Amino acid sequence: MGVLNGILRMIIGFSSGLIIAGSFLAFLCMIGIVPRIAAVTKTMNCARKYEDAIVLGAVLGNLLYLYEIKLHFWWIGILLYGFFGGFFIGCLAAALAEVLKSVPIFARRIKLRKGMPYLVYCLALGKVAGSLIQFFLL
Numbered sequence: 434m435g436v437l438n439g440i441l442r443m444i445i446g447f448s449s450g451l452i453i454a455g456s457f458l459a460f461l462c463m464i465g466i467v468p469r470i471a472a473v474t475k476t477m478n479c480a481r482k483y484e485d486a487i488v489l490g491a492v493l494g495n496l497l498y499l500y501e502i503k504l505h506f507w508w509i510g511i512l513l514y515g516f517f518g519g520f521f522i523g524c525l526a527a528a529l530a531e532v533l534k535s536v537p538i539f540a541r542r543i544k545l546r547k548g549m550p551y552l553v554y555c556l557a558l559g560k561v562a563g564s565l566i567q568f569f570l571l
Contacts, residue, residue, distance in 0.1 A: 458488070466524050467483045469527070470483055
């Protein structure tokens, strides 16, 4: 019974990781962060490298977190990490702000008048339920 339980947990964990990674990358594609970075830096020919760097950073970050690997940086490494992390978060926030401006336009186009509060409530309840499951059951 213990082996079956372990296999089931591995399958669920791997599937959850795939879903979360796929949704994160879909979110980044939806808000257009890579074209924004490429446009700001005038390096559209390097857009593929930006995408690869984002995926590589996500994979390495997950591995460092999962296996609790300790890295010891000198002060210059910490400065570079902070600079590039701040650059990415700033671009992400700016792109997300632009996407939020388009939500009312999208709602008008699909003629969503009465259901918008229910949609927001469902999204909020889904987030709360997911957080509670993660905190108390996993």
